[in-house]
Amino acid sequence: MKAKFDIITSTCVPLPLENVDTDQIIPARFLKATTREEKFFGDNLFRDWRYDSDNKPKAGFVFNQPAFSAAPSEGVHQILVAGKNFGSGSSREHAAWAIAGYGFRVVISSFFADIHKNNELNNFVLPVVVSEGFLAELFESIKNDPQMKVKVDVPNQTVTNLATGKSEKFEINGYKKYCLMNALDDIDYLLQQKSKIEAYENK
């Protein structure tokens, strides 16, 4: 889960759909697990778009297309590029576990739903918000060359389409950036704040 972030350069998997809700990312019937097994959730990422009711891969879905079917590994398919309003709906963190479990480290979109964005960050998946124009061009670049790569530079907060050379700055607050670069989570931080919590309660 916890992973240090620095610079990630990888090919992408495109999902040019808008309003992808977390029920599609991981359907409710997979939420019955009582443990956080990444592989289980990763295997069922986009389950009903990926497989038909007989568990046969649906040829039309991007994960099943030859150019994008290789599982993510260093430099390969570590970045999911999705249409705007990604992760809307249910707060289920299982959606972020599925994305992380599949092997994505970065999700690029022009707009994320609030709760899902936090869930990704809490699972060391980096949501990168880009402009509509940058996103449209990125989908075009991937269409032209599925092997094209994107560079996500966390220290400098830049995302670069290496096919066009175009770059954009992305937002992340200083605290969260420090956490991601050092593989620390919020609970590690909060556990050190007990005196402040007690002071608040005694006010």
Next chain:
Amino acid sequence: MNTLFDKIWDSHVVSLIEDGPTQLYIDRLYCHEVTSPQAFDGLRARGIKCLRPEKIFCMPDHNTPTHDQDKPIEDPVSRKQVDTLAKNAAEFGLNHFGMNTIKNGIIHVVGPERGLSLPGMTIVCGDSHTSTHGAMGAVAFGIGTSEVEMVMASQCILQSKPKSMRIRVEGQLGKGVTAKDIALYLMMKLTTSGATGYFVEYAGSAVKSLSMEGRLTLCNLSIEMGARGGFIAPDETTFEYIKGREYAPKGDDWDKAVEYWKTLKSGDDAVFDKELVFDAADIQPMITYGTNPGMGMPVTGSIPADAAKKSLDYMGLQAGEKLLGRKIDYVFLGACTNGRIEDFRAFASIVKGKKKADNVTAWLVPGSWMVLDQIKKEGLDTVLAEAGFEIRQPGCSACLAMNDDKIPAGKYAVSTSNRNFEGRQGPGSRTFLASPLTAAAAAVTGVVTDPRTLI
């Protein structure tokens, strides 16, 4: 500035992290069985306990069957999840309202009805519909499981402060127009991302005129516009609802509480990041035709020409088509959206003296045992039974089909729940979201019907 949201939020700030989020104190954490087990595992892995166990209330609702709750759950995976919550609550010393006990029900129905959700509180739960509790005049929002663990460990959460939005609905609601229709109308206008990044205060005469049940329905659906939460400033309607409830303040504490609650309103000089005003007279009974809650229209309307084709293909519908008169297969009354007593009263008011249509399978699922009890006290069970409807046992049920209540593939359901996403009510299911009145009208006619014709 000087909004009610600012007042509640600012009074719960424990610390501000430089160039980072706020450390916010949480008054109430609710846990259900689906989004909590990994949080408890996390505490065990860190070797820590819950910091303030008395502020945490747990109850299973998503997996609970809606019949024979006195018997073990048939699905072993569901059973394990429900049992795991009971075990975890016992191990960590938390309040637990177990399945098939009088206090159990859908967490967002039970919290307000037990007096656990109160004005001025910060309330969280690993569930996006936590926004429901905002109807009590609280700042309530859904969180992920890592954040549940965070609150268990520290009674605090790290969050960036959302922007504020006020939505005023002014005027008088028309015949057959309910809180659900207001919400579906707002989603149609704002889309499912129109309020993302905001906390919404609902105001205006139409909102103030709503009962607590109606306000809970409206706030419940805030997340479907993308908002983190939505709330309504507490007033006499709120105080009247809370008074005497099990966990509500009593005696002197009650008087002190009300005195404080009366201060909970946005200042006359309040500045919102965004403000929208709608005319109640423009709102009609609504229905959705697509695969997100923003894809709605008046029940008498036609599907817009520019509706997303992928959605319409899934729904088996065409642009330009009307839904009125379309045959349906299922009706679902229930969920944290419309599983309260007023929703059952509304449904019963339409079906009274009529008969359920033969082509319709109807699932009527109260939001809690307390609601079911009230249904019986009011004799609504008899009215419903005479019309051919059976009332099931409480739980989330067909809203997200984690139990056995699944709409079969390709079938159409008029549902009072909150989401019409692909497969939400069962793989391949097709959902028309609507109010309890519209659901009842469809249940007795067998087709999509304007409820105003039956009132």
